[in-house]
Amino acid sequence: MSATRxxxxxxxxxxxxxxxxxxxxxxxxxxxxxxxxxxxxxxxxSHWQWNRYVARSAAIDLIESNYASAPVPIDNLLPGPGxxxxxxxxxxxxxxxxxxxxxxxxxxxxxxVNGQASFHVLVPFVTxxxxxxxVNRGWLQYDAxxxxxxxxxxxxxxxxxxxxxxRANEPASTRGAPAGQVQAINVxxxxxxxxxxxxxxxxLGYDAYxxxxxxxxxxxxxxxxxxxxxxxxxxxxxxxxxxxxxxxGGFVGVLVLLRRExxxxxxxxxxxxxxxxxxxxxxxxxxxxRDGSARVPSAEEIEDALIDAQDAR
Numbered sequence: 532m533s534a535t536r537x538x539x540x541x542x543x544x545x546x547x548x549x550x551x552x553x554x555x556x557x558x559x560x561x562x563x564x565x566x567x568x569x570x571x572x573x574x575x576x577s578h579w580q581w582n583r584y585v586a587r588s589a590a591i592d593l594i595e596s597n598y599a600s601a602p603v604p605i606d607n608l609l610p611g612p613g614x615x616x617x618x619x620x621x622x623x624x625x626x627x628x629x630x631x632x633x634x635x636x637x638x639x640x641x642x643x644v645n646g647q648a649s650f651h652v653l654v655p656f657v658t659x660x661x662x663x664x665x666v667n668r669g670w671l672q673y674d675a676x677x678x679x680x681x682x683x684x685x686x687x688x689x690x691x692x693x694x695x696x697x698r699a700n701e702p703a704s705t706r707g708a709p710a711g712q713v714q715a716i717n718v719x720x721x722x723x724x725x726x727x728x729x730x731x732x733x734x735l736g737y738d739a740y741x742x743x744x745x746x747x748x749x750x751x752x753x754x755x756x757x758x759x760x761x762x763x764x765x766x767x768x769x770x771x772x773x774x775x776x777x778x779x780g781g782f783v784g785v786l787v788l789l790r791r792e793x794x795x796x797x798x799x800x801x802x803x804x805x806x807x808x809x810x811x812x813x814x815x816x817x818x819x820x821r822d823g824s825a826r827v828p829s830a831e832e833i834e835d836a837l838i839d840a841q842d843a844r
Contacts, residue, residue, distance in 0.1 A: 562785070569781040577774035584767035591762045597622035598759065602694050602744075605658070609697070609737050612662050616697045616739040622760070624744060626694050629658040631666075631686040635725025638679060638712045639667070644758060648673040652754060653713070653721050653740075654686050656693060665721050665740040666695055669754040678709055684752035691748065695741025716740055 554562070602624035608616065609625070632655045639651035649670040656664045671680045704714035713720045718736050742757050 566782060566785050570778045573774045573778035573781065577771050577778065580767045580770040580774060584764070584771060587764055587767060591764060593619070594622055594760050594762055598696065600624055602626045605664070609664075609739060612735050613738055616699050618699070620697060621699055622696050624694055624696050625741070626692060627656060627658055627664060627741070628690070628692045629656055630689060630691055631656055632663075632725075633685055635722060636683060636711075637721045637724040638683070639714075639716055640679075640708060640712050641714060642670075644670050644755070649755075650680055650712075651716075651757075652683055653716065655722060655725065655736075656691075656741075661735060663722070663736040664695070665716065665718050665736070666693065666743055667698075667716065667740060667757065668743045669756050671754055679712065684750060684754050687746055687748050687750050691746060693741075693746050694744040696744055698740050698742055700738045700740060 597620070600623050603626070605625040605627045607625070608620050608623060635655045637653045639653055642651055643649060649672060651670045652668045654666050654668055656666045658664065668686060671683065674681050698716070701715040701717050703717045703720055706714045708714050708724070711724055713724050718738060718740060721740075722736060
């Protein structure tokens with residue numbers, strides 16, 4: 532009976548008698564570079580989602596604190612022509628007295644309301660002081676097969692008192708639009724889009740606009756009121772933690788892979804060593820259950836026993 536030669540770590544063999552190759556330096560570098568790239572990418576995505584969550588939470592807090600605020604005169608928040616709304620005052624309510632200038636009505640296109648295609652009706656409002664505030668009065672449905680609504684209900688005529696919620700002026704849009712329409716609520720573009728042109732408002736407009744809350748007197752024909760702004764926080768926070776889990780999982784996954792490779796290498800290097808559980812019930816860990824059947828050892832027990840067997844040789 533020939534003796535079994537034990538293999539040294541430098542002579543590992545696979546289950547078929549061939550050598551089990553060690554990883555090269557290049558392979559190690561590629562492996563850990565890939566892990567590092569995965570972890571860094573996941574952490575970057577997590578950080579981006581966290582910033583989105585923080586920004587969204589701040590916007591929701593601002594809406595909750597300002598949307599139902601008691602109205603104040605517009606001069607308290609916008610002292611004169613060209614004034615911009617303070618970021619902390621967005622959505623605050625102000626009252627304005629004056630009259631609408633319906634001849635300069637413009638329509639905002641491509642701004643859905645609750646998922647429905649719509650036109651927003653933008654009408655300049657001339658205050659008693661002669662300043663001009665662009666007012667978003669509400670929205671109208673698209674007419675099928677039409678580039679615009681068939682009719683736009685007129686605002687109240689004559690002296691009117693309105694309550695609006697202040698909004699920041701939007702950046703000017705570079706996209707074209709049909710005559711009398713705009714792609715953004717930019718005060719300059721809205722006033723220029725009106726049929727009477729924007730000359731009369733030069734230097735008189737506020738650098739902000741208002742979302743209509745109420746009109747006194749009420750219009751003869753109402754339009755759809757603007758909905759309350761969305762305060763759904765979205766999924767940014769859950770995505771933040773998901774990306775963190777992916778980062779940790781990627782690192783742990785590689786460690787598990789390396790551990791399995793190590794276990795396989797140990798078993799291959801011990802190829803030819805007498806199996807520690809081959810002797811039956813009398814072998815270490817080979818005790819039988821009460822019903823007389825042999826207990827099946829765990830993989831960890833097998834590995835430990837194999838290593839002990841090699842050390843004892």
